[in-house]
Amino acid sequence: MLKLITQLSAAGALVLASFAMASAAEEALPHFPLKEPEEVDWSFSGPFGTYDQQQLQRGFQVYREICSACHSLNLVPFRALGWEGGPHFSEEEVKALAAEYTVTDGPDDTGEMFERPGAPYDYFPAPFPNAKAAAYANGGAAPPDLSVIAQGRGVERGFPTFITDIFTTYQEGGPDYIHALLTGYEDPPEGEDVRPGQYYNPHYAYAAALAMPPPLFDDAITYAQNEDEDPNNDVPQTVDQYSKDVAAFLMWAAEPHMEARKSMGFTVLAFLLILTALTYYTKRRVWSDVEH
Amino acid sequence: MQGTSEYTPRTGIERWIDKRMPLPRLMYDSFVSYPIPRNLNYAYAFGGILSVMLISQILTGVVLAMHYAANSEIAFTSVEHIMRDVNYGWLLRYLHMNGSSMFFLAVYVHIFRGLYYGSYKSPREIQWLLGVVLFLLMMATAFMGYVLPWGQMSFWAATVITNLFSAIPLVGDAIRTWLWGGFSVGDPTLNRFFSLHYLLPFMIAGVVILHVWAFHVTGQTNPTGVEPKSRRDVVPFTPHATMKDAVALVAFFLVFAWFVFYMPNYLGHPDNYVEANPLVTPPHIVPEWYFLPFYAILRAIPSKLGGVIALGLSVVVLFLVPWLDTSKVLSAAYRPLYRIFFWVFVVVCIGLGYIGAMPPEGGYIIAGQLLTAYYFIHFFIILPLLGFIETPKPRPASITEAVLGRPDEPGEPATPAGATAMPERRG
Numbered sequence: 001m002l003k004l005i006t007q008l009s010a011a012g013a014l015v016l017a018s019f020a021m022a023s024a025a026e027e028a029l030p031h032f033p034l035k036e037p038e039e040v041d042w043s044f045s046g047p048f049g050t051y052d053q054q055q056l057q058r059g060f061q062v063y064r065e066i067c068s069a070c071h072s073l074n075l076v077p078f079r080a081l082g083w084e085g086g087p088h089f090s091e092e093e094v095k096a097l098a099a100e101y102t103v104t105d106g107p108d109d110t111g112e113m114f115e116r117p118g119a120p121y122d123y124f125p126a127p128f129p130n131a132k133a134a135a136y137a138n139g140g141a142a143p144p145d146l147s148v149i150a151q152g153r154g155v156e157r158g159f160p161t162f163i164t165d166i167f168t169t170y171q172e173g174g175p176d177y178i179h180a181l182l183t184g185y186e187d188p189p190e191g192e193d194v195r196p197g198q199y200y201n202p203h204y205a206y207a208a209a210l211a212m213p214p215p216l217f218d219d220a221i222t223y224a225q226n227e228d229e230d231p232n233n234d235v236p237q238t239v240d241q242y243s244k245d246v247a248a249f250l251m252w253a254a255e256p257h258m259e260a261r262k263s264m265g266f267t268v269l270a271f272l273l274i275l276t277a278l279t280y281y282t283k284r285r286v287w288s289d290v291e292h
Numbered sequence: 293m294q295g296t297s298e299y300t301p302r303t304g305i306e307r308w309i310d311k312r313m314p315l316p317r318l319m320y321d322s323f324v325s326y327p328i329p330r331n332l333n334y335a336y337a338f339g340g341i342l343s344v345m346l347i348s349q350i351l352t353g354v355v356l357a358m359h360y361a362a363n364s365e366i367a368f369t370s371v372e373h374i375m376r377d378v379n380y381g382w383l384l385r386y387l388h389m390n391g392s393s394m395f396f397l398a399v400y401v402h403i404f405r406g407l408y409y410g411s412y413k414s415p416r417e418i419q420w421l422l423g424v425v426l427f428l429l430m431m432a433t434a435f436m437g438y439v440l441p442w443g444q445m446s447f448w449a450a451t452v453i454t455n456l457f458s459a460i461p462l463v464g465d466a467i468r469t470w471l472w473g474g475f476s477v478g479d480p481t482l483n484r485f486f487s488l489h490y491l492l493p494f495m496i497a498g499v500v501i502l503h504v505w506a507f508h509v510t511g512q513t514n515p516t517g518v519e520p521k522s523r524r525d526v527v528p529f530t531p532h533a534t535m536k537d538a539v540a541l542v543a544f545f546l547v548f549a550w551f552v553f554y555m556p557n558y559l560g561h562p563d564n565y566v567e568a569n570p571l572v573t574p575p576h577i578v579p580e581w582y583f584l585p586f587y588a589i590l591r592a593i594p595s596k597l598g599g600v601i602a603l604g605l606s607v608v609v610l611f612l613v614p615w616l617d618t619s620k621v622l623s624a625a626y627r628p629l630y631r632i633f634f635w636v637f638v639v640v641c642i643g644l645g646y647i648g649a650m651p652p653e654g655g656y657i658i659a660g661q662l663l664t665a666y667y668f669i670h671f672f673i674i675l676p677l678l679g680f681i682e683t684p685k686p687r688p689a690s691i692t693e694a695v696l697g698r699p700d701e702p703g704e705p706a707t708p709a710g711a712t713a714m715p716e717r718r719g
Contacts, residue, residue, distance in 0.1 A: 032575070047554050075372050144566075148372065151557060152565035159646075169554040173562065206575065254565070255375070257382045264383070265553025272549055276542045283535040290527055291695050292330050 034202035037155055037173075037180030040244060044251065045172050047266065050259050051252055056087040058223050058235065059249025062242050065221050067146060070138060070212075072126035075147035076253050079120040085259035086252050094120050101125055139197045141211050150174035150247065150254040153205065174254065175247035177205065182243035185214040216242045298325035322508055327526035328533045329514035331695050335409075336512065337540030338402040340533075344541060345395045346500065350493050352388040353437075360440065362486035364479040367442035368567040386556040392434050393559045394548045396582035399427060407613070408634055410622030411513045417614040419506040424610045426499050431583070431607075433492040436485040438580060443564030448577045450477045450485070456590075459597040476570065516694045517622030518687055524700065525691040576651055584648030585641050591652050592664035602664065609671045616671055618679025626685040630678050637670045 043052040060081065063073065078098035081089045089097065101118035103125055108114055118125070126145075128134035134142035144152075154173030157165055184203030188194045198209040216239045226234045235241055252258070299320040301307040310317055359378050361370040374381035403423070406412060412420035435453060439446045454471050458464040473480025511520065520526045527533075551558065557565075559581060563574045579587050589606045593599040609616075624631040640663050647660040688694035 075369065075376065080376070148565045152562050154562035165558065166555065171555055171557060255382075257375070261382060261386070261553055261556070265549065268549050268553060269546065272542060272546045276539070276546060279535065279539045279542050283539045286531045286535045290330050290532070292332075292527075 030208075032207060033155060033180075033205050034208060035180070035184065037176040037203060039170075040172070040176055040179050040247075042172050042175060042248065042251075044248070044258060045170070047169055047262060049262060051085060051248065053086075053088050054225060054233070055245050055248045056252050057089070058225060059245035059247070059252075060087050061224060062216075062221060062246040063146070063249055066215055066242075067246065068124070068127060070127055070134070070143040071146045072128075072143075073124040073147055073253060074126060074145050075123070076256075077121060077123045078118060080256055082120070083256060086256055087249070091120075098122060139211050143212070146250055146253065148254045150178060150251040152254075153177045155205065172251075175251045177203070178247040178250060179240075179243045181205075182214075182216055182246070183240055297321050322504075322529075323534075324528065324530040326508065326529040327520070327523075328512055328529055329520055329525060329691050330527045330532075331514050331516060331691050332512065332533065332536070333515055334536070334540050335401065335405040336514075337537045338398045338405065340537035341398045341541050341544050342395065342402060343500065345391060345398060346493065346496060349388060349391050349395060350497070352384050352391065353490070353493065355384055356388055357490060360486075362440065362483050364442060364482050364568070367440065367482060371441045383552075386552045390548065390551045390556060390559060392437060393551070393580070393582065394544070395430065396434070398544070399430060400582070403427065403610075404638060407637075408624045409513050409515060410517055410617070410619075410624070412614040413617065413620075413622050414614075416507070416510050416513065419503065419510060420614055421611060422499055422503045422506060424607075426496060426503060427610070428607065429492055429496045429499065433489060433496065434580065434582070436489040436492070438564075439482065439485045440489060441564060442482060442568045444566045444568055444572070444574050445561045445564040445577070447477060447568035447570065448574055449579055450481060452577055454481070456596075456600045456603070459600045461597070513622055514691060515623060515625060516688055516691055517626065518689075518691055518694070521690045522692070522700075578649055581645065581649075584646075585644035586648075588644040588648035588660045589664045589667065591648075592657075592660045602668075606667060609668070613671065613675070616675045618676050619682065619684070620679075621684040621687070623687075626687050627678070627682055628685060629682045633670065633674050633678065637667075640666050640670070 042049065043055065044050060063071075078094055078101075081087050081097065082091060082094040098118035098120050101122070101124070102115050103118045103122050104113055105116050106113035126134075128137060128142075131142045151174050155177055157170075157173070161170075180203040181201060184201045185199060186202070188200035188209070192200060192208060194200050194209045198211060199213055200209045202208065204210045218239055219237045221237065221242065223235060223237060226237070235245075255261075297317055297320075299310075299314075299317040301310045301316070306316060309315070356374065359370065359374045359381065361367060371385070374385050376382075378384070406420065406423070435449070439450045454468055454477060457471060458468040460467060469475060471481070472478065473484060514520075561578065561580075578584070586603055586606055590599045590603040593602045619627060619630065621627050624634050644660070644663045644667065647656055647663060650656045652660075690700055692700040
């Protein structure tokens with residue numbers, strides 16, 4: 001009987017495995033993205049990861065000079081740019097940055113709306129007054145808000161990576177995807193039909209092409225960091241570097257308290273490890289008078 | 293739980309209270325002097341872990357509700373407000389959202405432990421039924437909680453699940469409209485889900501009290517499945533079980549903390565960081581991991597009504613387990629065949645979970661159907677049949693004998709200090 005059961009379950013496992021393999025082979029529809037994103041070596045990955053302050057400042061510059069033409073950042077106030085564990089601009093810099101924007105306030109005592117320079121407590125003004133206007137100006141699809149985009153994107157990791165991810169604490173699917181998308185534009189392969197107003201990108205999560213034209217090109221932005229006297233801290237002004245920097249900035253925008261989380265995590269886990277040892281030896285002591 | 297109480301009030305205040313409302317006596321008899329089998333292993337610690345997780349979820353949830361707005365216009369933003377502007381809001385939210393996963397992890401270990409050691413068998417049927425009620429309440433609570441952040445998965449999970457009710461013949465559409473409070477998932481749906489999500493945990497707490505009460509009457513099972521027969525088979529709850537549960541709890545918190553601090557979004561889905569949009573359907577709608585096996589069963593049946601019936605039956609069958617299992621032997625340790633089928637069943641459940649996460653196409657459909665068939669065969673054919681064809685191994689005469697590996701000699705001075713009356717004579 002025992003042997004029979006073992007044999008039956010082995011046969012069952014074989015059948016299931018062959019079905020799973022068959023399904024992998026006979027995929028009728030293409031699965032998007034066509035290409036998996038490459039894993040970038042981020043400064044903020046892993047249990048001890050922290051944001052690279054200069055990278056966040058560069059990424060912010062990319063957002064401000066390029067992305068913000070179409071994409072809003074509704075949930076991020078200017079004051080957040082001064083937070084520790086973020087771009088950490090000085091108070092004066094934040095004030096000056098905010099003042100460069102014009103925000104609509106009001107109504108005032110006469111009931112009229114009025115415009116004034118931005119202040120640290122204001123949020124980034126959106127490029128379009130509403131979603132309809134954004135869609136109309138962009139060929140029918142409103143560019144998504146970027147506040148939490150780094151947590152709102154991520155490619156399925158598949159077996160067995162999704163298990164090893166638990167131990168490597170891989171949580172960078174969002175920035176990896178953003179970097180892959182921004183660097184992934186290429187000419188469509190032979191026979192691939194790309195509609196006008198669409199741009200082929202095998203890294204796009206939902207189709208083979210998307211409505212956003214390639215937004216970055218080499219030397220599109222002169223980094224403030226490269227304009228100082230010191231050539232040692234210069235960074236390349238390439239699409240790859242811009243993509244990494246803006247992806248890092250968007251990760252911060254999505255989770256501004258990540259550094260606080262990871263550093264608290266270390267304290268908590270160290271405490272729990274010691275507590276586990278202490279409770280375990282107390283328990284041994286308590287049970288030492290009983291065989292169990 | 294009077295009668296053989298071990299509680300002696302020591303101070304005047306204690307005596308004063310004890311005469312009027314003997315709550316300290318109840319607590320003492322339930323959690324200090326209460327006898328537990330001396331051979332309980334760590335699998336028995338998950339009941340305690342679940343109680344702590346329930347308290348943790350209620351505490352974090354109550355504070356989150358102070359900052360959350362159940363309004364479909366601003367629900368998503370209010371959650372992000374918690375993450376960004378509320379002091380330690382990120383911690384509260386990550387604890388709460390990973391807490392639900394840990395809650396289910398613990399409850400699955402707890403349920404499988406019950407299945408392995410026959411914890412549902414006479415006289416513990418009511419205990420088991422209350423447990424299944426708790427599981428159902430947990431499922432409802434978790435589902436409604438998942439809707440509250442009003443992300444894409446929230447919205448579409450709510451749509452998929454509420455649409456299941458429309459499969460009911462004749463009244464299905466009316467029930468669905470009534471659940472929605474409108475003609476699609478919208479603001480009224482979010483409001484009632486929030487209200488119920490706040491209510492149900494307190495109902496869970498109430499049923500937990502009944503669940504704990506029930507096992508204080510019948511006593512716990514133990515890995516031998518032989519009921520305690522003498523004082524030598526038991527040890528007092530405090531400090532023995534308290535300490536062992538504490539070890540398991542702290543170790544469990546290590547896993548919990550690992551997820552909260554290093555992988556807070558691993559168990560969730562990225563689409564839930566995209567605000568709900570009724571006009572855009574996500575490419576794959578998947579539930580949280582703890583519902584995946586049931587989702588696979590739902591999708592395995594080609595007809596909608598059939599799928600809903602299979603889904604319902606897959607949970608309801610747990611209510612029938614005490615009567616489907618015909619074997620009188622409690623512990624799988626002495627049931628050579630059941631032990632194998634138990635582990636096959638565990639693997640099948642994990643397999644169903646994997647299928648539930650995969651897109652419904654090609655071989656995954658067939659694999660899902662085979663596993664679903666086995667899920668029901670396990671309960672409706674294997675479980676009843678085994679009682680008749682299986683020859684159980686000889687069981688030890690007592691727990692102490694099993695522990696010592698030789699017949700118990702009453703003269704031995706191994707009696708644990710403070711071991712108390714037998715559970716049968718209590719209650």
